[in-house]
Amino acid sequence: MNTAVKKGDRIRIIWMDDCNGKDWQVTQMIGNTYTVDFIDDAGQIHLEGKGIAVIPELDRFELL
Numbered sequence: 001m002n003t004a005v006k007k008g009d010r011i012r013i014i015w016m017d018d019c020n021g022k023d024w025q026v027t028q029m030i031g032n033t034y035t036v037d038f039i040d041d042a043g044q045i046h047l048e049g050k051g052i053a054v055i056p057e058l059d060r061f062e063l064l
Contacts, residue, residue: 005045005056005063009036014060016052025052033064 005011012033018026034047044053045061054061 005036005039007036007038010034010064011036011045011047011054011061012064013054014062016054016059023052025050 010033013029013031016026016029018024029050029052034050037046037048039045040053043057044055046053
């Protein structure tokens with residue numbers, strides 16, 4: 001689990017895997033800032049108002 005990020009933190013999405021262009025929502029998230037809603041047992045970061053989890057080992061983001 002990524003302990004550096006916690007609920008309430010703000011992160012900016014730098015890059016996310018979009019399944020070779022199949023996930024249009026992911027493409028629109030790149031460059032935007034979101035609030036962390038929760039981190040699940042697998043360490044995936046869930047964002048408020050989004051149905052997509054950031055996967056720290058795959059996706060790139062910066063903690064603000």
